[in-house]
Amino acid sequence: MYNVTMAVGLPDELQSAYEAANRVPLGLGVFAFLVMCALGALCLLKPDIVWQVRHLWTVSGGEPTTYYMVTTRIIGVICIVAGAVCLAAAL
Numbered sequence: 661m662y663n664v665t666m667a668v669g670l671p672d673e674l675q676s677a678y679e680a681a682n683r684v685p686l687g688l689g690v691f692a693f694l695v696m697c698a699l700g701a702l703c704l705l706k707p708d709i710v711w712q713v714r715h716l717w718t719v720s721g722g723e724p725t726t727y728y729m730v731t732t733r734i735i736g737v738i739c740i741v742a743g744a745v746c747l748a749a750a751l
Contacts, residue, residue, distance in 0.1 A: 689750015696743025703736030 669675070703710055710732055711724040724732075 686750045689746050689748075692746035693743040693750075696739045696746060700736040700739030700741075700743060703732050703739060705736075707732035707736070 707729045708724060711728060715722070
């Protein structure tokens, strides 16, 4: 019936601890950025290598389909964007 909102603040010591716990370390963000961009670039530029690594033990002499190549490139772009988001979160 009634919509009542109330802001409750934390004591200064708890507030600073809360903010520190929710901050992403810069080194971790940069590392995630580099890993995601490397994986994204590999997927974007060389989807055939990704296919070979993924199916190394399951397929003998096969070739990836066009659908696989296109979707792998799309995943590569998504990985690069996710890496940029990780870097932005760290800064």
